[in-house]
Amino acid sequence: MNPDWQPHPEKFEIFPWNRNFETGLEEIDEQHKVLVDILNRLAWHFASDASRVTSGHVLDELLSYAAYHFKSEEKIWQEALGESDMARNHHDAHQMFFAQIQTLKQSHGTEEERLSELFDYLTRWLAFHILESDRRMALTVKAVRGGLSLEEAREQVDSELSGSVSVLVNALLEIYAKLSSLTVQLLQEKMARHRAEVELDRLQRKR
Numbered sequence: 001m002n003p004d005w006q007p008h009p010e011k012f013e014i015f016p017w018n019r020n021f022e023t024g025l026e027e028i029d030e031q032h033k034v035l036v037d038i039l040n041r042l043a044w045h046f047a048s049d050a051s052r053v054t055s056g057h058v059l060d061e062l063l064s065y066a067a068y069h070f071k072s073e074e075k076i077w078q079e080a081l082g083e084s085d086m087a088r089n090h091h092d093a094h095q096m097f098f099a100q101i102q103t104l105k106q107s108h109g110t111e112e113e114r115l116s117e118l119f120d121y122l123t124r125w126l127a128f129h130i131l132e133s134d135r136r137m138a139l140t141v142k143a144v145r146g147g148l149s150l151e152e153a154r155e156q157v158d159s160e161l162s163g164s165v166s167v168l169v170n171a172l173l174e175i176y177a178k179l180s181s182l183t184v185q186l187l188q189e190k191m192a193r194h195r196a197e198v199e200l201d202r203l204q205r206k207r
Helices: 026-047 052-081 085-105 111-145 150-160 164-206
Strands: none
Touching: 026 052, 026 111, 052 085, 052 111, 085 111, 111 150
16 A cells, blocks of 8 residues: 555545455555545545535545556566566556546536546546456456466456456446436535525524
8 A cells, every 4th residue: 555645534435345346466455445535535525516626636646546556556467467468458558547537637518517527437447447457457467376377367367257247347337337426416415405504594693
């Protein structure tokens, strides 16, 4: 885990962690938990209509930690898989993540629309990153460490993650996307109602 990271007191779990997200590689799993925590805080700031500067800082923190995480896990992949196309493709996918974030930040529309689109992408990306991409890499690494050749390991993992498992992952991605969107919307409404109640109480006290 990044030694500079410290937990945040506010807890809003739009993306609750559970053991089904574990890849079996402890270092990677601990880093994923940090990414999930930062995404949850970003959702909190967005939904509570906090300062956009504050939201921007949390997004910067997420991108900074993602860079640290990518570098850390790529070292693990390279040690086990060498310069294979699997390792290179994973590296390229990481670079595409940062490119997509920049594209979304500069997209047209209102600031709220851009943030909503960005948050939707981040939620889908993190679910896919954990459930499909890194899980596949981790299983392959464990198989290679267990004595299989890279080709044998890939065939074994492809077999494990094909069919019903692949369908389940895709279904979970859709569920997370829809639930996260609805949860943020509900929290925004709750925050707006709370602010209205506070303002009404203030006005009544003035009388």
